[in-house]
Amino acid sequence: MSRIAILTDLHANREAVQAVLDHAAAQRVDRYALLGDFVGYGADPGWVVDRARELVARGAIAVLGNHDAAVVRGPLPSMRPDPRYVVEWSRARLAPAQLDFLASLPLTHEEGDALYVHANAWAPGDWEYVQNRSEAVRSLHATNRRLSFCGHMHEPRLYHLSAVGKAGEFLPAPGVVIPLTGLRQWLVIPGSAGQPRDGDPAACYAVFDDQRSELTYWRVPYDTETAGAKIRAAQLPQRLAERLLDGE
Amino acid sequence: MASEPAPGAGAPAALTAGQVIDGFHLGERLHQGGMANLWSVTREGEGTDAMPLIMKVPRIKGGEDPATIVGYEVEQMLLPALSGPHVPKFVARGDFTRQPYIVMERIPGPSLRPRLDAAPLAIDEVIEIGSRVATALHDLHRQRLVHLDIKPSNIMFRSDGTAVLVDFGLSRHDQLPDLLEEEFTLPMGTGPYMSPEQVQFIRNDPRSDLFALGVMLYHFATGARPFGAPNSVRGLRRRLYVDPVPPRALRADCPPWLQEVILKCLEVRPERRYQSAAQLALDLQNPGQVALTARAERSRQNGALKTFKRWFFALGAEARSDAPLGAVSQLMKSPIILAAVDVDHAAAGLLEQLRETVRRIMVTEPGARLACVSVMKTARLGIDEKLDDAGQSRHVTQLVGLKHWARPISKTLDLGDGRLTFHVLEASDPAAAIVEFATRNQVDHIVMGARGASTLRRYLGSVSSQVVAQSDCTVTVVRA
Numbered sequence: 001m002s003r004i005a006i007l008t009d010l011h012a013n014r015e016a017v018q019a020v021l022d023h024a025a026a027q028r029v030d031r032y033a034l035l036g037d038f039v040g041y042g043a044d045p046g047w048v049v050d051r052a053r054e055l056v057a058r059g060a061i062a063v064l065g066n067h068d069a070a071v072v073r074g075p076l077p078s079m080r081p082d083p084r085y086v087v088e089w090s091r092a093r094l095a096p097a098q099l100d101f102l103a104s105l106p107l108t109h110e111e112g113d114a115l116y117v118h119a120n121a122w123a124p125g126d127w128e129y130v131q132n133r134s135e136a137v138r139s140l141h142a143t144n145r146r147l148s149f150c151g152h153m154h155e156p157r158l159y160h161l162s163a164v165g166k167a168g169e170f171l172p173a174p175g176v177v178i179p180l181t182g183l184r185q186w187l188v189i190p191g192s193a194g195q196p197r198d199g200d201p202a203a204c205y206a207v208f209d210d211q212r213s214e215l216t217y218w219r220v221p222y223d224t225e226t227a228g229a230k231i232r233a234a235q236l237p238q239r240l241a242e243r244l245l246d247g248e
Numbered sequence: 249m250a251s252e253p254a255p256g257a258g259a260p261a262a263l264t265a266g267q268v269i270d271g272f273h274l275g276e277r278l279h280q281g282g283m284a285n286l287w288s289v290t291r292e293g294e295g296t297d298a299m300p301l302i303m304k305v306p307r308i309k310g311g312e313d314p315a316t317i318v319g320y321e322v323e324q325m326l327l328p329a330l331s332g333p334h335v336p337k338f339v340a341r342g343d344f345t346r347q348p349y350i351v352m353e354r355i356p357g358p359s360l361r362p363r364l365d366a367a368p369l370a371i372d373e374v375i376e377i378g379s380r381v382a383t384a385l386h387d388l389h390r391q392r393l394v395h396l397d398i399k400p401s402n403i404m405f406r407s408d409g410t411a412v413l414v415d416f417g418l419s420r421h422d423q424l425p426d427l428l429e430e431e432f433t434l435p436m437g438t439g440p441y442m443s444p445e446q447v448q449f450i451r452n453d454p455r456s457d458l459f460a461l462g463v464m465l466y467h468f469a470t471g472a473r474p475f476g477a478p479n480s481v482r483g484l485r486r487r488l489y490v491d492p493v494p495p496r497a498l499r500a501d502c503p504p505w506l507q508e509v510i511l512k513c514l515e516v517r518p519e520r521r522y523q524s525a526a527q528l529a530l531d532l533q534n535p536g537q538v539a540l541t542a543r544a545e546r547s548r549q550n551g552a553l554k555t556f557k558r559w560f561f562a563l564g565a566e567a568r569s570d571a572p573l574g575a576v577s578q579l580m581k582s583p584i585i586l587a588a589v590d591v592d593h594a595a596a597g598l599l600e601q602l603r604e605t606v607r608r609i610m611v612t613e614p615g616a617r618l619a620c621v622s623v624m625k626t627a628r629l630g631i632d633e634k635l636d637d638a639g640q641s642r643h644v645t646q647l648v649g650l651k652h653w654a655r656p657i658s659k660t661l662d663l664g665d666g667r668l669t670f671h672v673l674e675a676s677d678p679a680a681a682i683v684e685f686a687t688r689n690q691v692d693h694i695v696m697g698a699r700g701a702s703t704l705r706r707y708l709g710s711v712s713s714q715v716v717a718q719s720d721c722t723v724t725v726v727r728a
Contacts, residue, residue: 162427184427
């Protein structure tokens with residue numbers, strides 16, 4: 001019985017993650033689920049990984065994201081120059097204990113009637129995206145859990161699949177309590193905390209009350225200018241700073 | 249929570265009186281329907297003065313009747329999001345994997361359904377029903393809900409006459425997932441009441457509820473259904489091109505203005521109907537102000553040629569692109585603006601400034617209606633005295649002054665088709681009268697002048713500050 005804050009795609013954005021954690025605390029959240037991609041893009045990988053470690057030590061759920069996997073094992077030869085540079089840069093800024101934490105993360109976590117996974121349920125380590133209704137159905141068919149919490153896609157979405165196989169897609173509005181009724185499967189994508197991409201720069205996350213089975217999506221404005229300035233100061237690709245300002 | 253999903257789990261055991269479910273004690277079974285059973289319940293430990301409750305339990309036949317299950321799911325999702333006097337208060341819901349139910353406030357008394365058997369009803373009762381239901385609908389639309397199954401059996405009344413809408417199994421909320429959108433390949437609704445756009449699978453237009461209300465008012469006024477009771481999609485589609493017989497052809501004492509109102513609700517294209525339930529309620533409460541068009545004059549159905557033309561064009565009329573984004577966005581486009589004009593006392597400069605402010609608001613809101621109101625101050629005593637000749641002529645003078653004030657606005661903006669109404673109120677307390685009018689007519693925005701002369705303000709107090717303090721809606725106070 002708890003109220004769980006679900007954060008995903010934190011992407012080394014300290015300002016965004018701090019703002020979301022503050023907001024979640026005000027929502028009387030008593031647990032956290034972190035759906036991966038702690039690093040990549042942003043200028044504060046160490047700080048974000050340390051926050052995740054603290055939360056996990058206090059019972060948070062955490063799973064591995066593709067950026068985390070890349071930083072743990074080092075860039076692949078096939079990577080384009082920009083991502084390769086960010087991966088190398090992030091890896092160089094993490095202490096062995098921080099890298100060990102990322103390396104220890106599972107691809108999925110199952111608990112109660114929920115599945116927590118970064119990308120999808122059908123092949124969690126292949127990092128394919130749930131971009132539309134049919135991919136959501138594919139993912140929901142791959143698990144017998146009633147609820148799937150997924151990251152990877154940076155735009156908030158809610159998919160549902162009825163007992164007779166009809167699927168629906170929904171664009172959630174922030175702050176609205178959505179009862180996840182017991183008769184169907186639901187796939188929840190809270191949207192990215194650290195790098196929103198739907199045109200709204202405010203950080204995304206969601207709160208799930210598992211006793212009442214109620215989900216609420218949230219948008220939290222944060223200091224995008226500081227986060228962007230740090231990216232520029234670190235001489236990471238400029239575009240990574242710009243896209244935080246307009247959320248695109 | 250259950251550890252495994254159990255969609256379509258087997259039917260739960262039958263319930264019996266005296267049983268206790270999650271702390272609710274089952275009393276009498278009130279209703280056994282095709283879709284659900286209703287039980288009177290009491291919460292354990294609550295006295296007899298507690299709010300009376302009912303438990304709605306879906307009937308699961310073999311565990312897999314999609315229409316019943318999804319309708320129940322929709323209601324379970326939407327009811328907790330609604331509040332206010334026009335819905336039964338939500339209390340609790342039961343997990344589907346154990347015992348599905350919804351517990352809500354019990355609204356005593358029969359629905360409007362039995363009144364259908366008595367139709368045609370007295371014209372005054374038809375108007376009263378229409379006005380109360382429209383008021384309730386506007387409140388729901390403001391809460392982002394389109395009901396989509398408005399009919400007499402889903403309408404009940406509190407003891408003070410407030411209309412309560414029930415059964416949200418087909419409804420849609422702007423900000424909650426629409427579980428019905430993808431579920432069925434047939435239009436959803438109740439045949440006689442379904443709007444043309446519902447027949448075409450559009451589920452987010454609050455004006456659909458006004459169509460259904462129009463069907464109801466037609467039936468109550470004439471004793472006949474405007475589009476029959478079709479049970480095929482083809483039959484449903486007839487309403488896209490066949491006009492109803494005008495009410496006055498069936499009932500000679502139906503006033504032309506009421507025919508105008510009913511036929512306006514029944515327009516095929518939503519943009520030709522009332523643009524909000526509040527605008528409909530305003531007309532029902534102010535018959536003298538209804539702008540009569542050709543609708544009021546109509547004495548028979550369209551001829552065969554016109555019907556054929558409309559049938560032909562209806563063939564291609566599947567998806568419309570101008571569908572609104574939802575209940576609230578449609579309402580925001582269609583506010584009621586109240587201009588409170590003190591034609592007798594306000595200075596010319598203030599009246600002009602007030603008019604200019606109102607004009608600007610009307611320009612930016614093409615769907616807005618403007619109600620021009622002036623208050624005729626009466627003595628505190630003797631309010632009920634019959635108006636003498638002097639009072640009557642004062643009333644007319646006020647109305648003339650009000651129309652004169654509004655003329656530049658109506659001329660420049662071409663406010664035809666019932667977008668402009670005039671109301672002379674009589675009251676001893678002008679501010680209270682304005683607030684009361686605004687509340688009753690679900691006004692969105694009051695625009696009024698500040699009392700200019702300081703001596704007057706000192707002796708009489710400020711009407712505008714009292715309106716600002718007491719009104720629920722936005723108030724703009726204009727100064728010259």
